[in-house]
Amino acid sequence: MDNDQLQITTTDYLEKIAWQGHDLTYIIRAQVSPEKTTFLTPQEFKQQVGFVVYPAGGEVKRHLHLPLERHLIGTSEVLIVRQGRCLMDIYNDERELVVTRELKTGDVMLMVGGGHGFRMLEDTVFLEVKQGPFLPVVEKEHF
Numbered sequence: 001m002d003n004d005q006l007q008i009t010t011t012d013y014l015e016k017i018a019w020q021g022h023d024l025t026y027i028i029r030a031q032v033s034p035e036k037t038t039f040l041t042p043q044e045f046k047q048q049v050g051f052v053v054y055p056a057g058g059e060v061k062r063h064l065h066l067p068l069e070r071h072l073i074g075t076s077e078v079l080i081v082r083q084g085r086c087l088m089d090i091y092n093d094e095r096e097l098v099v100t101r102e103l104k105t106g107d108v109m110l111m112v113g114g115g116h117g118f119r120m121l122e123d124t125v126f127l128e129v130k131q132g133p134f135l136p137v138v139e140k141e142h143f
Contacts, residue, residue: 006098013051014040017099019092024114027088030081030106041110047076047131049110075139076112077130081105084124091115095143115143 007018013034015027026040026049039050054060081103090098092114102121103109118124 005092008099013038015101017090017101019098019114022093022114023112024092024098025088025090025112025116026110027101027103028108028110030104030108045076045112046070046072046074047078047110047112049078049108072131074113075130076110077128079109079111080127080129081107082125082127084120084122086121086124087119089117089119091117091143 005020007016007021009016009018013028013032015029016023017025017027028040028049032051034051034053037051037053039048041047041049083105085102085104088101088103088109090101092098095115098114
């Protein structure tokens with residue numbers, strides 16, 4: 001595997017891992033606490049992840065979401081480490097290991113490409129968010 005193909009971008013808010021210019025994973029560490037609303041994903045992503053910041057006394061005006069029809073290809077997912085510690089293995093589309101990262105309680109991952117796997121270092125609980133409906137027969141391919 002040619003590590004020249006790996007791009008890792010780190011900001012105050014996240015670590016973005018890409019392979020050959022294609023985003024694979026965004027990792028948002030637990031200690032991040034921005035002072036203003038900050039979205040971490042590009043506007044065109046099928047799943048948006050960001051921080052929305054309100055001052056004391058602020059308000060989210062009541063609303064509902066309109067029934068827009070969207071056409072999505074693929075599945076992105078968000079995992080939040082609620083407790084524990086694990087290693088996340090991140091793979092490119094050719095199923096080659098690109099990088100491994102340790103994750104701890106409060107860390108958030110957005111997986112948008114390639115593959116991934118987890119090895120638990122402690123008892124671990126994830127909160128998972130992804131598009132539905134879940135189709136177990138056709139949605140995953142283990143390798």
